[in-house]
Amino acid sequence: MKPSAHTHSDSPPALNVRDLGFSYSGKPVLKDVSFTLGAGELVILLGANGAGKTTLFSLITRLYDHRQGHIEIGGFNLRQHSVQAHAQMGVVFQQPTLDLDLTVKQNLVYHAALHGMNRRVARERAMQQISRVGLRDSLNERVRHLSGGQRRRVEIARGLLHQPRLLLLDEPTVGLDIASRRALVEHVHQLCADQGVAVLWATHLIDEVYPQDRVIVLDKGRVRANGSVSEINAQQATDTIGQAFDRLTGGEPG
Numbered sequence: 722m723k724p725s726a727h728t729h730s731d732s733p734p735a736l737n738v739r740d741l742g743f744s745y746s747g748k749p750v751l752k753d754v755s756f757t758l759g760a761g762e763l764v765i766l767l768g769a770n771g772a773g774k775t776t777l778f779s780l781i782t783r784l785y786d787h788r789q790g791h792i793e794i795g796g797f798n799l800r801q802h803s804v805q806a807h808a809q810m811g812v813v814f815q816q817p818t819l820d821l822d823l824t825v826k827q828n829l830v831y832h833a834a835l836h837g838m839n840r841r842v843a844r845e846r847a848m849q850q851i852s853r854v855g856l857r858d859s860l861n862e863r864v865r866h867l868s869g870g871q872r873r874r875v876e877i878a879r880g881l882l883h884q885p886r887l888l889l890l891d892e893p894t895v896g897l898d899i900a901s902r903r904a905l906v907e908h909v910h911q912l913c914a915d916q917g918v919a920v921l922w923a924t925h926l927i928d929e930v931y932p933q934d935r936v937i938v939l940d941k942g943r944v945r946a947n948g949s950v951s952e953i954n955a956q957q958a959t960d961t962i963g964q965a966f967d968r969l970t971g972g973e974p975g
């Protein structure tokens with residue numbers, strides 16, 4: 722099964738979400754959510770606690786099934802072609818999922834095996850990705866001995882092993898100190914530019930937004946704004962994305 726567009730110059734969006742709705746036991750938490758992420762684009766999904774970010778990620782990762790709306794990853798419809806769609810996607814969940822008693826390398830190679838890579842390819846890719854996140858010297862360290870920021874980098878390296886077009890990051894800086902947070906934000910922007918992977922970064926922290934970023938503001942399950950920082954500021958007649966966020970949502974992001 723091929724994606725809907727075939728040539729490199731005409732590649733399908735990394736992620737296409739259309740009219741998505743979701744309720745928990747009759748309580749609606751996502752309403753008519755639509756947006757697109759182009760190939761290699763970084764988008765910040767900005768919303769306060771409870772806005773619906775994790776629920777949206779749960780639908781994209783198919784932890785929950787969506788009944789209303791459509792999701793396409795790299796041109797593959799998630800409902801009809803879930804295996805192909807998920808092969809295009811890497812995820813870093815809000816809660817860390819590394820095995821603390823295994824080494825960095827063991828964690829990566831184990832994950833690669835789950836994606837069907839042979840050992841040689843798995844080792845090569847593990848080395849490549851771990852070098853990119855600046856942790857080559859820690860390959861044989863047990864994860865337990867790494868800092869929080871280093872563990873997050875290992876998770877990002879792991880999410881990229883199978884060379885996805887799309888990386889989902891759900892509040893990846895939770896629990897990190899200010900310096901590690903800044904380094905991670907910087908790293909992911911660089912990764913997007915260098916590797917051409919599209920990134921959807923969910924956060925409630927305004928200071929993780931760079932002036933050149935595209936931002937989707939999610940509030941009470943609805944998309945309130947979708948555009949560059951300057952476009953959103955112009956629409957809201959504000960000077961900063963923080964002020965625009967307050968205007969759009971009537972409150973602090975947390």
Ligand SMILES: Nc1ncnc2c1ncn2[C@@H]1O[C@H](COP(=O)(O)OP(=O)(O)OP(=O)(O)O)[C@@H](O)[C@H]1O
Pocket residue numbers: 745750768769770771772773774775776777925
């Ligand atoms: N399993 C669940 N059952 C019922 N309601 C839920 C469940 N998970 C989340 N909710 C509710 O759905 C809404 C959206 O929650 P969600 O976790 O998606 O938001 P979020 O933006 O990711 O927030 P946070 O940053 O706190 O994780 C909230 O009102 C939350 O209370």
